Amino acid sequence: MNYTGSKYKLSTFIKSEIEKVVGQMKDKVFCDLFAGTGAIGRAFKTESKKIIANDIEYYSYVLNQNYIGNHEEIEWREFIDELNSLKGVEGFIYKNYCSGSESGRQYFSDENGKRIDAIRQKIESWKNDRRINENQYFFLLTSLLENADAVANTASVYGAYLKHLKKSAKKTLTLKPAFFGLNDATHEVFNEDANSLINRIKGDVLYLDPPYNARQYGANYHLLNTIAKYDDFTPNGKTGLRTYKRSLYCQKNEVTTVFENLIKNADFKYIFLSYNNEGLMSKSEVEKIMKKYGKYDLATTEYQRFKADKTENRNHKATETLEYLHVLEKS
Numbered sequence: 001m002n003y004t005g006s007k008y009k010l011s012t013f014i015k016s017e018i019e020k021v022v023g024q025m026k027d028k029v030f031c032d033l034f035a036g037t038g039a040i041g042r043a044f045k046t047e048s049k050k051i052i053a054n055d056i057e058y059y060s061y062v063l064n065q066n067y068i069g070n071h072e073e074i075e076w077r078e079f080i081d082e083l084n085s086l087k088g089v090e091g092f093i094y095k096n097y098c099s100g101s102e103s104g105r106q107y108f109s110d111e112n113g114k115r116i117d118a119i120r121q122k123i124e125s126w127k128n129d130r131r132i133n134e135n136q137y138f139f140l141l142t143s144l145l146e147n148a149d150a151v152a153n154t155a156s157v158y159g160a161y162l163k164h165l166k167k168s169a170k171k172t173l174t175l176k177p178a179f180f181g182l183n184d185a186t187h188e189v190f191n192e193d194a195n196s197l198i199n200r201i202k203g204d205v206l207y208l209d210p211p212y213n214a215r216q217y218g219a220n221y222h223l224l225n226t227i228a229k230y231d232d233f234t235p236n237g238k239t240g241l242r243t244y245k246r247s248l249y250c251q252k253n254e255v256t257t258v259f260e261n262l263i264k265n266a267d268f269k270y271i272f273l274s275y276n277n278e279g280l281m282s283k284s285e286v287e288k289i290m291k292k293y294g295k296y297d298l299a300t301t302e303y304q305r306f307k308a309d310k311t312e313n314r315n316h317k318a319t320e321t322l323e324y325l326h327v328l329e330k331s
């Protein structure tokens with residue numbers, strides 16, 4: 001998934017910096033507290049003792065239940081095939097987010113909106129009839145979220161849809177299986193505010209990748225939550241927004257306080273923070289806070305970020321960003 005702030009492309013840098021500091025991960029509990037797509041937890045999954053993954057957004061919880069929580073083989077082929085052969089239905093997504101229903105919105109082609117509805121309803125009915133277990137449920141839901149996102153008619157996030165269907169949005173949605181890494185360990189996945197969860201977990205390595213600017217993930221990815229939850233509500237305004245959680249990490253006057261509380265309350269020996277030079281907290285503010293709690297260090301890499309142009313959906317501009325990995329060994 002093309003996710004804002006995803007560390008997929010930086011995972012080699014982050015993994016090698018973490019291993020330089022902590023050494024072997026085999027006997028260590030690794031926590032990805034702002035997990036998003038789960039890219040960093042996935043990089044450590046097969047070689048750590050246990051992964052704890054958490055995110056405040058429900059769609060992210062679904063992705064992490066699959067990519068991190070699932071770790072043993074499951075039966076999937078007959079279910080993916082059956083879902084792919086379903087006839088579309090006019091459900092919540094079609095009625096509210098496709099232009100054919102006269103919703104005034106066009107996040108998906110009519111065909112794909114109806115396919116999402118049919119697939120989503122079938123997954124829920126299989127769960128209710130116990131035809132699938134929880135592991136299969138999260139695997140199938142993740143497959144739907146990933147493939148619906150691939151045909152979404154947006155420039156990048158769900159804050160707005162495009163006037164005309166772009167090329168990738170015209171393709172028929174086909175479910176491809178969302179494969180996950182197999183291993184023996186049992187992992188834990190949470191859907192909570194980081195500052196509240198931190199009081200109930202402990203481990204060896206804590207990786208932090210909070211939002212770094214004012215843009216709220218709950219607003220930018222509202223449609224992924226709507227597909228994942230498939231609940232009933234009245235979509236709001238032009239973009240069909242649902243109510244969403246506002247993270248204090250996106251608020252300039254709150255972020256240093258919540259960040260310091262998190263560091264203070266963390267029962268982990270090593271803490272790593274990904275942040276960049278365009279963030280709400282400056283490099284020196286982060287350093288000042290972390291230094292209060294132990295031995296501090298910093299690793300830096302240059303990173304080419306692609307910003308979606310607001311007017312032209314395909315015109316992504318490359319910008320150079322400095323990506324920091326702040327390191328703390330707690331005393």
Ligand SMILES: C[S@@+](CC[C@H](N)C(=O)[O-])C[C@H]1O[C@@H](n2cnc3c(N)ncnc32)[C@H](O)[C@@H]1O
Pocket residue numbers: 003004005006007008033034035036037038039040054055056057060192193194195209210211212217218247248249
């Ligand atoms: C920069 S993204 C993380 C990206 C992730 N490392 C990846 O590679 O996909 C920040 C994440 O923090 C989550 N988030 C924001 N505020 C949070 C909070 N208070 N507690 C937990 N998660 C939060 C967002 O939903 C978002 O997924």
